[in-house]
Amino acid sequence: MEVRKTGTGGAARADDLVAELAARLGPDCVLSGPEVLGYCRDWHGDVTTGALAVLRPRNTQDVVRSVRAAAELKLAIVPQGGNTGLVLGAIPDQPSGQVIISLERMTEIRSLEPDDFSVVAEAGVILSDLKEKVEESGLFFPLSLGAQGSCRIGGNVSTNAGGINVLRYGMTRDLVLGLEVVLPDGSIFEGLSTLRKDNRGIDLKQLFIGAEGTLGIITAVSLKLMPKVEQVATALLGLASLDDAIALYRRARRDCCDLMSAFEFMPPLAFTLAREAMPDLPLPMKDHYPAYVLMEISGSGLVDVDDLMQRFLEAVMEDGLVLDGVVAQSRLQARNLWLFREGMNEGQAKRGLHLRTDLSVSLSRLAEFVGEAEAAVRARLPECLCVSYGHVGDGNVHLNVLPPSDLSLAEKAEMIAKSKLVLNEVLDRFGGSISAEHGIGRLKRDDFLKRLPKPQADLLAAIKQAIDPDRIMNPGCQLNFDGIW
Amino acid sequence: MEVRKTGTGGAARADDLVAELAARLGPDCVLSGPEVLGYCRDWHGDVTTGALAVLRPRNTQDVVRSVRAAAELKLAIVPQGGNTGLVLGAIPDQPSGQVIISLERMTEIRSLEPDDFSVVAEAGVILSDLKEKVEESGLFFPLSLGAQGSCRIGGNVSTNAGGINVLRYGMTRDLVLGLEVVLPDGSIFEGLSTLRKDNRGIDLKQLFIGAEGTLGIITAVSLKLMPKVEQVATALLGLASLDDAIALYRRARRDCCDLMSAFEFMPPLAFTLAREAMPDLPLPMKDHYPAYVLMEISGSGLVDVDDLMQRFLEAVMEDGLVLDGVVAQSRLQARNLWLFREGMNEGQAKRGLHLRTDLSVSLSRLAEFVGEAEAAVRARLPECLCVSYGHVGDGNVHLNVLPPSDLSLAEKAEMIAKSKLVLNEVLDRFGGSISAEHGIGRLKRDDFLKRLPKPQADLLAAIKQAIDPDRIMNPGCQLNFDGIW
Incomplete structure (x- = not known):
């Protein structure tokens, strides 16, 4: 694919292209100029790029016309939904040669x-x-x-x-x-x-x-x-360790007959971070524990979910697997328990630039992995803080690394880059995934491609070639034809 | 791909190829001659073909060697597992130019x-x-x-x-x-x-x-x-219609909190057919009903599955949705209830050659579809018997058509061909699938390709070309490069 770069005559050429798009698709479907920037900023606000134009089709036929117009004008296409992705998959990396096709008007x-x-x-x-x-x-x-x-x-x-x-x-x-x-x-x-x-x-x-x-x-x-979910039982539980949290998950799958709808692990730090973002949030338990689990069982019809939660907690507390627990008695109480989980993210954001990860390993090795990975970061970057939490039932942990707040952006960025290398080194030893749920986009592309075995890489390239031979669809995302292939 | 046909010199050439395969893979890995035939008969016993040889790798490296050897000798490959498929996907259609690779020795x-x-x-x-x-x-x-x-x-x-x-x-x-x-x-x-x-x-x-x-x-x-499933509750229920069976399914999803593990619809004929195959099978209910459902709820841990089934049945019987029911009180009783479902298949087989289908439509239109499809068959082939049963919760129905037992094989085959056309005509009007679960293989290939929209056909061809450019993998199965493309 020919990649356009702005240069001598670039601006005039860009105006021509936008005019041509507007002529083909109707001016209503084409945004250009400063209006475009709102579509070119990532969800965290860390990165803003640009685009030649944003095409805003109203229906499938408009999308067809937009794709054909872009292809004929040798423009690449970056499709975009709500632009809430976390891996830079939906914003251009070659602004002058790329248009965004936003689906925001197709809401039927x-x-x-x-x-x-x-x-x-x-x-x-x-x-x-x-x-x-x-x-x-x-x-x-x-x-x-x-x-x-x-x-x-x-x-x-x-x-x-x-x-x-x-x-x-x-x-x-x-x-x-x-x-x-x-x-x-x-x-x-x-x-x-x-x-x-x-x-x-x-x-x-x-x-x-x-x-x-x-x-x-x-x-x-x-x-x-x-x-429809008609009953939800929500509990916040205090445990002795992540190991115990995983043992609890295994037991809950059996005892609660796979009716669990959430099982979120949080470290004690969760409360500190959440209260930094939401100082008025009431503390749900008076004592402190090394590990917390936010657990939800949900159901409908004739199964009594509250009773199920009650009997489950009685059994696991009697066995010493759970040390303490709070069961929400109302929707509001349940909401407050979830606010800790959400507030923890906001609290991290308030501490400034940090490494966000989205890792997974086998469930049986998750606690071992988190232990080794946090130790490795502590050894190499003792001034950083590790926050590990997430959907542990899926083997998925967000192991984030927060540099000290008072460092400069450049210093933080350097620590983030270093800590990512440290974590990935441990992760590779555990055969884990660098993206449990967030995808690859452009942010994780190089780390992804570096780890991709050759037969898989060849297959991906062959499929891309078969479906998008001119490489007009989201170039630079996931794949990099100027790179290792 | 060059397709080999037996002809002058074919036998000698075949011997050479088998000898070459044995030399490359070890004689232990290569079967030829009459031993091959056992691998070339379909599950129902309707069709037997042949193969140049059967390769029997012991491990993945053996499979690699087998694939390479076949490719170099310009032989196509038909992979085979237990050979229990119902659509001729695992037996050759060009015996002289194809080898079977059986995975039967890779059992670790x-x-x-x-x-x-x-x-x-x-x-x-x-x-x-x-x-x-x-x-x-x-x-x-x-x-x-x-x-x-x-x-x-x-x-x-x-x-x-x-x-x-x-x-x-x-x-x-x-x-x-x-x-x-x-x-x-x-x-x-x-x-x-x-x-x-x-x-x-x-x-x-x-x-x-x-x-x-x-x-x-x-x-x-x-x-x-x-x-592990620790509790199973099995019930056979009598209902007024297939419509009611579908209403029951919807209600059961909610009331039983998606803990249903089976929901099989059977017509009254099920009992007649099952008793033809298993005359001693005890009849589970004394009265007869227009429709039957075999329903299973299963679970583990703290959910009381028997109690759930009991309370569900009380409610739906009070509402008149279920007219009568038998709940198995032991494993043996549950087994006997399932025997009707299995015996029904055997009973159909005993009546000789018949049309087996594996159709699906939207759940909301399933009863309407079965009504129209059976009526269409009755109108065009009044001497045939329709048997409609299956996993109705998935919108999946096996609508089989049985010609009279006393006809010749040729007459039966003609009726089967006609009834398939009649059914597919109705199915197409309902936007249904000709294969809800059995796959395409060679048996349904032409019916599949005929209905495939061009963009999908082009995509399939492009992917096949990208991954298997020499078309050595199971040619004639699903795709047909000598056909519509």
Whole structure:
């Protein structure tokens, strides 16, 4: 692909291209100039780039026209949903040669059929809007994550989003029944089936889930729905160690019959950090413990979830696995318990630039990994603080490293780079993943490609070549054809 | 690919090729002559073909050598597990130019880690052996299907097998954590991860699940395990209609908190057919009903599954949705209830050649579909008998058509062909799938390709070309490069 660079005549050429796009797609569909910048800033606000233009299709045919126009003008395309990703997958890296195609105006719920336990939604529907509409129909869409008020369902599918309910309902992939995708040649992959079971050979839609827009633009999705959650029991538990937390998880899977909908591990530091962000947050327990678990059981119908939680906690406290616990007695109390989990993130943000990770290892080695990784960081960067927490039931830990607040940005950045190397070294020994749920994007691309075995790399390159031979779809994301290949 | 046909000199050439294979792989790894035929007969015994040889690798390196040898000798490869498939995906269609690679000697369980809820097994492990080994470790592998005493896990993954537990645990795809695959060029895709959560971009392993050996040979798999099922409640219920059965399913999902592990619909004819195969089978209910459901709830730990079933049935009988019911009081009684479901298949087989289908439509339209499809068959082929049953919770129905027993084979075959056209015509109007769980193979290939939209067909062709450019992997299965493309 020809990559355009601004230079002599670049500005004039850019104006021509924008004018040509507006002529083809209608001026209403094309943003340029300063308005573009709002689309080019990442979720954390760490990075802002730019784009030749933002195309804002209203429907699938507009997306087709946008893709064809970009291809003919030799512009690359960066598809974007709610732009809440954490790995720079949805903002351009070559502003002058790239357009963003934003799905934000495709917000129709095309069908919602409670009797089929399915919904068909356009890519631009905001996750929390989708969840609300589904609940109004008496059902439940389980994907739950921090950004749900801003992220869009097309982006969730394109990045195979995770979140707090994965242990019960799986990643987004597990919730997808069908897709509509505009391919790089402008043809439409029409696969919005709502069939629960359909085993007609190779399942092509799987390729687009997690591809982060490198193979096409997801314009609509059909999704599985679940019975509405009618009862939720939420508890915050104090334990002696992460090891015990993992033992508790194993036991809870059996004792609670896989009805757990969340199982979040937090260190004691969680409370300190949360209170830094939300000073008025009431402390839920009077004593302190080396490890905490926020656990939720949820259900519907004839299963008594509160009773289940009660009997489970009695048993594990009698056995000494859980040292102390608070069970929420109201929705408000449950909300307050969750605020610690959320406040912990805000507290970290308040301490400034830090390393955020999203790692996974085998569950049986998770405690050992966290111990070794934190020790390695302490040995090499004793002034940094490690905060390890996350969806431990999935073997997924966010092991973040916070440099001292009073350092300069440059000093912090250097420590972050160093600590990442230290962590990845330990992670590689444990055969772990550098991205349990956030994807690859541009941020993790090089670390990803460096670890990719050759047969996998060859396969990826062959598939990219087969579907997007001109490499117009999100170049630089996941793959790097100027790099190792 | 050059397709070899036997002809003048064919036999001599075949001997040379077999000798060459034996020289390269060791005589122990190569079967030829009459021994081959046992591998070339389909599960129902309807079709027997042949093969130049059967290669029987003992390990992954043997598979690599086998693939390389076949490729160099310009022989195509048909991978085979337990050969229990129902769509002719694992037996050759060009015997003189094709070798079978049987995974039957790769039966090692490489690791079983209860603390990780995962197992790594070679492709040739028989499903029931795998399930037993897993249960000995205190866990549960949910895939359950009629052929489980013969089918092999590599084949289950390669065909994305379904079965009776899909409504609770998903298809085989949903149970796969990782794969080891020998690719057509002899390289090894090493992806036997046991990470529960790993979101590193495009998920390449998905391509091989359901590909039926057209893109490579699955040599080992890593799988998710679940808590051991400690309690099972089984009930046979009499209802007024299929419509009511579907309403019952919807209600059961909610009331039983998605703890249902089976929900099988059967027509009254089920009992007649089962008793034809098993005359001594005790009739479970004294009255007759227009529709029956075999329902199972299962669980572990602190949830009382028997109590749940009891309370659910009381409620739905009070509401008149269920007219009568028998709850198994022992394992033996539960086994007897399941015998009707299994006996029904045997009873159909005893009536001779018939049309077996494996269709799915949206759950909300299933009853309407079955009504219209049966009426269409009755109108066009009044002498045939329709038997509709199956995993209705998944929208999956086996709508079989039985010609009168006293007709000749040729007459039966003609009726079967006609009834298939009639059914597919109705199915297409309902936007259904011709293969809900059995796959495509060679049997359904033409019906599959005829219905495949062009962008999907182009994508499949491009992927096949990218991964298997010489088309040595299971040619004629799913795809047909001499056909519509």
